[in-house]
Amino acid sequence: MSAVAAFPSRDPIADESSGDDHGSIALGPSNAFVTSPAVQEITERALAYLEAGYAVHFSGPAGTGKTTLAFHVAAQLGRPAILLHGDHEFGSSDLIGRESGYHKSRVVDNYIASVVKLEEEGRALWIDNRITTACRLGHSIIYDEFNRSKPEANNPFLSILSEGVLNVPGLHGRGEGYVNVHPRFRAIFTSNPAEYAGVYRTQDALLDRMITLPLDHYDRETEIAITASKSGLDMARAARVVDLVRLCRSEGADPHHPTLRASIAIARVLAARGGEASLRNSVFVWSSRDILSQSSKPGKSEGAISSAFVDFLLRRLESVGDAAPLN
Numbered sequence: 388m389s390a391v392a393a394f395p396s397r398d399p400i401a402d403e404s405s406g407d408d409h410g411s412i413a414l415g416p417s418n419a420f421v422t423s424p425a426v427q428e429i430t431e432r433a434l435a436y437l438e439a440g441y442a443v444h445f446s447g448p449a450g451t452g453k454t455t456l457a458f459h460v461a462a463q464l465g466r467p468a469i470l471l472h473g474d475h476e477f478g479s480s481d482l483i484g485r486e487s488g489y490h491k492s493r494v495v496d497n498y499i500a501s502v503v504k505l506e507e508e509g510r511a512l513w514i515d516n517r518i519t520t521a522c523r524l525g526h527s528i529i530y531d532e533f534n535r536s537k538p539e540a541n542n543p544f545l546s547i548l549s550e551g552v553l554n555v556p557g558l559h560g561r562g563e564g565y566v567n568v569h570p571r572f573r574a575i576f577t578s579n580p581a582e583y584a585g586v587y588r589t590q591d592a593l594l595d596r597m598i599t600l601p602l603d604h605y606d607r608e609t610e611i612a613i614t615a616s617k618s619g620l621d622m623a624r625a626a627r628v629v630d631l632v633r634l635c636r637s638e639g640a641d642p643h644h645p646t647l648r649a650s651i652a653i654a655r656v657l658a659a660r661g662g663e664a665s666l667r668n669s670v671f672v673w674s675s676r677d678i679l680s681q682s683s684k685p686g687k688s689e690g691a692i693s694s695a696f697v698d699f700l701l702r703r704l705e706s707v708g709d710a711a712p713l714n
C-alpha cells in the first residue's frame with residue numbers, strides 16, 4: 388500500500404473569483420485526492436497532451452474517477468478554470484454568449500447655439516458566456532459529461548480546437564465576429580459511454596480534435612486508498628469493502644456496477660457506526676445489501692443485485708478471510 392499516497396494540501400476549489408471572468412475558479416490540490424501509480428500515470432499523459440496544446444478527453448463508465456481527475460489535471464495547469472456540465476437543453480448561445488438588451492445613447496450637440504444636432508445610436512449589448520471568456524482570457528475549461536449536450540451545441544469547439552478561433556456570430560455585425568483563442572486556453576472533457584441514458588453520440592469531427600484517454604475502474608490498491616481517504620476508514624476495513632464491491636462487479640451481471648462510489652458509501656457508514664467489515668457486523672451486512680442493490684440500474688430488473696446475491700458474496704469473502712483477494 389505504500390505506493391499509494393494521499394496528495395497533500397488544500398481543498399480542490401480554493402478560491403472563487405467573481406466579476407468579469409464569468410465564474411472562473413482557482414483550483415488547488417485537495418487533501419482527499421489520492422494519487423497512486425495508476426493515477427500518476429494517467430495524470431502525466433494528460434498533462435503531456437495539454438502542454439503540447441491538445442484538448443484531453445477522459446471517457447469511461449460512471450464512477451471511474453473522470454471528473455476528479457479532470458479537476459486534478461486542471462489544477463496542475465495553474466490557470467483559473469471554468470466548469471461546465473453537459474446539458475441537453477444547452478444551445479451554442481449558452482456556451483458562447485448572447486445578445487442582452489439594447490444600448491441607446493442620445494447626443495445633443497448644441498455647441499453652436501443656433502444648431503441643435505441630435506444623434507441617436509443603438510447597439511445590441513452582448514454578454515460573453517463561459518467558453519468565450521475562457522478563450523479570451525486563456526482559462527482552462529472542464530467540460531464534464533459534455534456528451535449530455537446536443538452535438539450541435541458543442542460545435543463552437545470545432546474551430547476552437549482546430550483553428551484556435553471562436554466564431555461568435557452575434558458579434559459579426561460589429562467587426563468582432565471572431566475571438567482569437569488565447570494561447571494558454573486548454574480544454575478537458577469527460578464523457579460517459581454512448582449507451583448510457585441521456586447521452587448523445589459525439590460527432591467524429593469533435594472527437595478527432597481531442598485526445599481521448601479511456602478510463603476503467605482503478606486497480607484494487609488505488610480503490611482501497613480512495614475509499615479509505617474519502618471515508619476515514621482504516622485501510623484494512625477499506626480493503627474488505629473494496630473486495631466486496633469488486634467481487635460484485637466481477638460476479639454480477641454488469642462489469643461496471645457497483646462502482647467506487649458504493650465502496651465509499653459503505654465505508655462511510657462503517658466509519659460512522661463502527662464495527663468490523665465482516666458478516667458478524669450487522670451494520671456491514673445491511674449497509675452492503677442496501678447500497679449494492681441501489682447501485683444496480685434503476686428500473687431495470689436485468690442486472691439487479693439482490694440481497695441474496697450480496698449475502699452470497701459476503702459469505703465468499705468471509706471464507707477467504709484475510710487471504711488474497713478473490714478478484
Ligand SMILES: Nc1ncnc2c1ncn2[C@@H]1O[C@H](COP(=O)(O)OP(=O)(O)OP(=O)(O)O)[C@@H](O)[C@H]1O
Nearest residue numbers: 419420421448449450451452453454455456613647
Ligand atoms: N484520485 C482520487 N482521489 C480521491 N477520490 C477520488 C479519486 N478518484 C475518484 N475519487 C472519488 O470517487 C468517486 C467517483 O469519482 P468521479 O465522480 O470523479 O467519477 P466519474 O467517473 O466522474 O463519475 P460519473 O461519470 O458518474 O460522473 C467520487 O466520490 C470521487 O471523489
